[in-house]
Amino acid sequence: MEFLLRKMCAYGFIFLAHLISVHAMLDPIDFLALQSIRKGLHDLPGSNYFASWDFTSDPCNFAGVYCDGDKVIALNLGDPRAGSPGLTGRLDPAIGKLSALAELTIVPGRIFGSLPSTLSQLKFLRFLAISRNFISGEIPASLGQLRWLQTLDLSFNQLSGSIPFPIGTLPALSNVVLCHNRLSGSIPPFVSQRLTRLDLKHNDLSGSLPPLGLPPSLQYLSLSWNRLTGPVDRTLSRLNQLNYIDISLNEFTGCIPPNLFAFPISNLQLQRNQFSGPVLPFDQVTIPTVDLSHNRLSGEISPMFSTVQNLYLNNNRFTGQVPGSFVDRLLSASIRLLYLQHNYLTGIEINPTVEIPLSTSLCLQYNCMVLPIQTPCPLKAGNQKSRPTAQCIKWKG
Numbered sequence: 001m002e003f004l005l006r007k008m009c010a011y012g013f014i015f016l017a018h019l020i021s022v023h024a025m026l027d028p029i030d031f032l033a034l035q036s037i038r039k040g041l042h043d044l045p046g047s048n049y050f051a052s053w054d055f056t057s058d059p060c061n062f063a064g065v066y067c068d069g070d071k072v073i074a075l076n077l078g079d080p081r082a083g084s085p086g087l088t089g090r091l092d093p094a095i096g097k098l099s100a101l102a103e104l105t106i107v108p109g110r111i112f113g114s115l116p117s118t119l120s121q122l123k124f125l126r127f128l129a130i131s132r133n134f135i136s137g138e139i140p141a142s143l144g145q146l147r148w149l150q151t152l153d154l155s156f157n158q159l160s161g162s163i164p165f166p167i168g169t170l171p172a173l174s175n176v177v178l179c180h181n182r183l184s185g186s187i188p189p190f191v192s193q194r195l196t197r198l199d200l201k202h203n204d205l206s207g208s209l210p211p212l213g214l215p216p217s218l219q220y221l222s223l224s225w226n227r228l229t230g231p232v233d234r235t236l237s238r239l240n241q242l243n244y245i246d247i248s249l250n251e252f253t254g255c256i257p258p259n260l261f262a263f264p265i266s267n268l269q270l271q272r273n274q275f276s277g278p279v280l281p282f283d284q285v286t287i288p289t290v291d292l293s294h295n296r297l298s299g300e301i302s303p304m305f306s307t308v309q310n311l312y313l314n315n316n317r318f319t320g321q322v323p324g325s326f327v328d329r330l331l332s333a334s335i336r337l338l339y340l341q342h343n344y345l346t347g348i349e350i351n352p353t354v355e356i357p358l359s360t361s362l363c364l365q366y367n368c369m370v371l372p373i374q375t376p377c378p379l380k381a382g383n384q385k386s387r388p389t390a391q392c393i394k395w396k397g
Contacts, residue, residue, distance in 0.1 A: 025058050027070045029097050034059050034072070036094035041077065044085035044109060049078050071100035078107030086133075087111055096121035102148075108132035108156075115154075120145045129153040131177070139178075141166050153177040155199070163188055163200075168213070179203070179222065187228075189213025201225050201246065209235040216241060224248045224269065233257040248272050248291070256292070261285045261304070271295070271312065281305070292316070293339065301326075301345075306335070314339040314363065314381075319395070322348035322364075333357040341365040341381045344395045348372060368392035 026034075035055060043050050052063045060067035066074035075098065078087045086109020095104070096118025102125060111130070114137030119128070125146050135157040143149070144166020152167070155177045162185030163178065173192040179201045186207030187200065197220040205223070208230030214221070218239050224246045231254030232247065240259070246269040253274045260268070261281035271291040278299030279292065284307045291312040300320035305311055306329050322340065327350050329335045336359060345367040352372050356362055363377035368387050 025070065026060060026067065026072070029099070030070070030072045031055075031059060033094040033097035034062070034065070036092045037075075037077075040092040041087045041089040041111070044088050046085040047079060047087065049084075049087065066103075068100065072098045073100050074103040075101060076103070076105045076107075078109055080105075080107055085109070091116055091130075093118040095119065098122065099124075101125055103127040105129040106131075106133060110134055112136065114138070115140055117142050119143060122146065123148070125149055126172075127151045130157070132156040134158055136160070138162075139164055139167070139183075143167060144169055146170065148172055150194075151175040151177075154181070156180040159183060162186070163205075176200075186210075187213070187223075190215060193217055196220065198222070211235055214239060218242060220244045222246045223250065226250050228252060230254070236260055239263075245269065255279075256297075258282050261287065261290075263287075278302075301340075309335060310337040311335070312337075312339045313343070315342040317395070318343040318345055319368075321346060324349055330356060330360055330362060333359050335360055337361045339363050339378075340367065341377060342367075344368050344387070344392060346392075368395075 038050065038053055049063055059065055064076040065072060078084060084107060086107050088110040090113040091111060093116040095116055101122045104125065108131065111133040115135060117140045120140060120142035126148050128149060129151060131153050136159065138161035139154065139159055141164035144164060147170065149170050150172050151174065159181040160183065163183055165188045168188035168190045171192055172194060173190065174194045175197040177199045179199045181203055183203040183205060185205065187205060187210060189210040190213060193215050195215050195217055198218060199222045201222045201224040203226055205226040205228055207228065209232055211234045214235055216238050219241050221242060228250040229252065232252050233255055237257040237259055240263055243264050244267065245265060248269045248271045250273050255277045256270060256275050256279055258281055262283060265287050267289045268287050269291050272294040274296055276296040276298065279297055280302055281304040284304050286307060289310040290308045293312040294315040296317060298317040301313060301318050301323060303323035303325045306323060306325035322345060326338065327348065330338065331354065341363045347369045348364065350372050356375055362375045363381055364371055365377045365381045366384055366387055371385055
């Protein structure tokens with residue numbers, strides 16, 4: 001019996017020594033933080049991400065855990081493969097104890113609750129991406145203490161409140177993606193001269209654009225589906241490195257800066273605002289798709305737009321004749337889509353017997369002209385072929 005007890009004690013000592021040696025590989029504070037994070041999160045049915053999180057082994061070998069020496073430097077929570085069910089639960093405040101963490105990502109899932117304010121303790125954090133979950137509450141203003149942060153992606157959650165002003169003061173930011181939330185208030189000015197992507201679409205933001213608050217380094221700007229107001233010419237005319245812009249479905253006013261049409265953009269989306277006045281590009285527009293529909297733009301249509309492949313000018317207040325250069329490009333199928341319906345245009349010089357190429361969509365409905373040709377229009381254009389004469393006389397007068 002005594003021999004058996006001695007043998008069990010020996011095995012127990014060896015097992016204890018093994019645990020100590022394993023845990024010694026990782027800083028004890030990081031080890032305890034990972035335990036707390038694990039307790040707060042669970043695999044959704046069909047996920048087995050946490051199967052490797054056995055705390056009797058080296059945590060640096062856990063799925064999604066990356067170490068440098070005895071510290072955790074990256075934490076990618078959840079299976080990153082497309083279609084993975086993801087995780088559920090809450091993100092434990094102990095996350096802030098991982099003092100060397102440079103990267104934190106969480107795959108799409110059903111993680112809920114607010115963002116821990118302790119994230120601000122991650123002084124070396126460069127990449128923070130927690131998207132497509134159910135995170136609610138406000139964005140902690142203390143995130144403005146993360147001076148090394150380069151990417152902030154909190155998109156497709158349920159965040160509310162304003163975008164904290166300190167976020168805009170972060171000097172290293174290159175990507176800010178906060179789209180598809182419930183954020184309100186104004187857009188803070190951003191000081192980072194490295195900022196290339198700003199995506200704030202599908203929120204409830206209001207107020208005007210900060211005139212000098214968007215750096216000229218911006219290449220991607222998406223602000224659609226908000227309630228933003230005021231003029232944009234002073235802000236946008238400075239952003240000559242933009243290759244994507246979508247500020248549609250807001251309440252912007254004033255003129256559209258002419259130099260905007262010379263930017264290296266593939267898709268210019270300014271529709272459904274309150275822009276007014278004439279639109280006069282300096283040169284031929286080479287942007288493939290330009291959407292200026294549903295505004296209050298007026299004057300004659302510039303022939304500089306005839307080189308656009310997909311042009312939406314419908315639902316404005318354009319007057320006069322459609323330039324002849326448009327007809328030439330329509331008949332050569334260089335223009336794929338030309339929507340001019342719901343304006344006050346008085347004519348287009350096109351032979352009634354000519355056939356529009358099948359690859360081209362042309363709509364002239366509801367203008368101040370008798371339609372020279374019949375072409376299919378979108379259902380939203382309605383059934384009326386021309387405007388009532390009284391409207392045309394009033395507008396002309």
